[in-house]
Amino acid sequence: MKFFIDTANLDEIREAYDLGVLDGVTTNPSLMAKEGISGDANVLAHYKAICNIVDDKVSAEVIATDFAGMVKEGTALAKIDDKIVVKIPMIKDGVKALKYFHSEGIRTNCTLIFSAGQALLAAKAGASYVSPFIGRLDDISYDGMELIAQIVHIYQNYDFETEVLAASVRHSMHLLKCAEVGADVVTCPLKVITGLLKHPLTDSGLATFLADHAKAAGK
Secondary structure (H helix, E strand, C coil): CEEEEECCCHHHHHHHHHHCCCCEEECCHHHHHHCCCCCHHHHHHHHHHHHCCCCCCEEEECCCCCHHHHHHHHHHHHCCCCCEEEEEECCHHHHHHHHHHHHCCCCEEEEEECCHHHHHHHHHCCCCEEEEEHHHHHHCCCCHHHHHHHHHHHHHHHCCCCEEEEECCCCHHHHHHHHHHCCCEEEECHHHHHHHHCCHHHHHHHHHHHHHHHHHCCC
8 A cells, every 4th residue: 555645844745755655745725825835836846846855646736627727737737747646626627637637648636535426437537546535524424434445346346547545544543444445545644654653562662672681781
């Protein structure tokens, strides 16, 4: 399973990359705004800065909601770097844009997926990734993990090449459940990934080993 970090913070991206497990980055306008990035030129430059850190797969989101606008913005984003994956919303014109970019050899990530039907349409249109939002579904008392499992099952039935990119992953158990049901990718904050490091028995075991070593060394 691939690990993406969901942020526009360059320091967090570097930290995740240095950990040795980072496969990509996802961003959105909200994350850009959180980092104080505004203005088209600054946003494009920030995407390039992200691309300079990671090896591949930087999802950059279009703002337009009409077909022509998405094609224009997506084409400009794709020109920033070969690592860019154009992020397209799951709307009617978005599906058309997915088909267009697929025909042009430009990778896409269809975002705001909340049903298996939406994921099926995106795969049929040639999306490289679909992003079902687990946490937001959990917020309305729907089992987000059940949706991930359902999409994985459907894609396996028909050998779709589209990868399931679980989004709105809020904690380490979300991540592990995604691994259990076969999600291809998870995107999450850095703290979710580093949360996998933690276990009290690891901490106490290491403390014991270090104490025993100190005794043996006469310290």
